[in-house]
Amino acid sequence: MNRPIRLLLAAGALLALLLAGCGVRPSDVITGGAAPAGAVEGVRLYLVSEGEPMVVLRGLKPMKLDDILNLLAAGPDPTEQQAGLTSEVPAGIAPVKVGSRGDSLVVALSTEVRPLSVLAVIQIVCTVQAIAGNAPVTLVSGEQSRGPLQCPALP
């Protein structure tokens, strides 16, 4: 292959590159900053969606922890069930006694804490922290205790 032909090929490749790169072309997904956060009002409960804790809001007046935990134990309402939400918290966890031990919040449940599933514990901890603040939460019943725990950071 001689020189002019190679030159022509190079020029052709350059032109093809130029032509191919013209205009606005589709891109891959570009990831930016954190998603914007908005204010929420109402009573926050944590249910389970596809194996992950998921916040739900009930448009109710602010209420006591016992009532909120009762609502949690009652499970998802029909709208929530339709959206695929479930709950693993058994009935009868309330009434509770709330105390403190050091920095952590101690919540004594009316049922045994040992049989509770991991998701159920997270549901309860998150729901408690949503109303009572950031302090770590320890669930106790008699001698049994789980915690202290933090509601996991969610994406």
Place this chain on the structure above:
Amino acid sequence: MTGWALGLRGRLLLAFAMLGLTTTALVAGVSYGQARTVILQKAQDAAVLSLVDEVSRLDPVRQLPPSPEQLNAIAAVVSTGPDAAVVAYGDGYAPSGLHPSELPQPLRAAVREGKVVWQRFSRDGTPTLAIGTQLMATRGDGSTEPTGIEVYRLHPLDDEQHSIEALAALAWSTGAASLVLAVLLALLAARGVLRPVRELGRAARRLGEGDLRTRAAVQGGDELAGVALIFNQTAERLERQVGELRRMEADARRFVADVSHELRTPLAAMTAVTDVLDEESEQLPGDAGKAARLVSQETKNLAQLVEDLIEISRFDAGTAALSRDDIDVAAAIRATLRSRGWTEEVTTSLPDGVVARLDPRRLDVIVANLVGNALRHGAAPVTVSLRAAAGQVEVAVSDSGPGLAPDVLAHVFDRFYKADSARSRSDGAGLGLAIALENARLHGGTLVAGNRSAHGAVFTLRVPTGDPA
């Protein structure tokens, strides 16, 4: 040199065009790419910021999962502009000019990661930016968690498309302009290089045609000027050497002419003496008579040789002159044969009335030579035929001998050439045909030797009739 028959001009053009194109393509391509990135990034960032701003200023969410009314309310807020939007929660959605299935699937998957994401895609042929984000909820500790509400908005990029197309058009026209410029520059450069080359070529051609005084013009001090200088030196040396050779040749010819002239006078005296000797030789006894006849014959031969040499010298010196006259060619040929005593030996075909303007003495020399040769070297019958055609007179002298061998044919007109090296000296010096040829040429005609298809050689003289007065 490549296999292509590209001239210097073509190669220069190609090189300049390549250079121009490559440079422009690189510069225009890179700046086009940069400008496109900047334009798109600006448009995308603005669209994303606007959506993020609108989403973060939404009314507080009161219910999750949201009611259809709530989704509709959010959709109404985020689609205030002309851009289509959709708000989705799980499988439910509130459309505003957009169905979730129209969104690129990778974007929908990426939204669930909790970041603002966007993607360019082609929507019905229009380049479109799709932006998606979740609505997050603020927790008590300031961290955020997803609410499951996803907001998508499309932003058409046709304005940007137009700007980028304008950029591309600009790049193309810049490229075309630079190509034109490169070609012009190449032509200019080619002219500068090619003019001296062409002049050098012309000079070389003139030199080759024999004009030894040709010199190339030496301009400037570049390589071409060096070549021209060497050319001139070569031409000068060639001219000097050829001049010297010519001078030597002229000297030699002049010497022959001078010698011939100097020999003429004593030879005339000798001829007169040998004529007397010839007459007396009959009465001389034995060997003395033989010797007298031999001297007489050799003296005649010598006189003939000197006459031939003088004739040749005249041709060489260019001083041979024609004295033309209107003659009847047939009569002239007959006179030649008669005066040599050949009338009986030669068959003729001489039609009367062929009149041409020729030098009768030179015609006599030619015919006598051809017929004499035919009689001496060929075999009877010797035929002389005359033909007039198309302004030409054609005299053919043929014999019936063995003909001319090819190697003889090539040299038959050379001076001092003898076909038969064993031939006796008395046959002549071998100048006859050379003189006949020079005479034919002097008339502007030709003399050609050949063989007849049967046997025998044929010499054909063709001379123009001139224009009979």
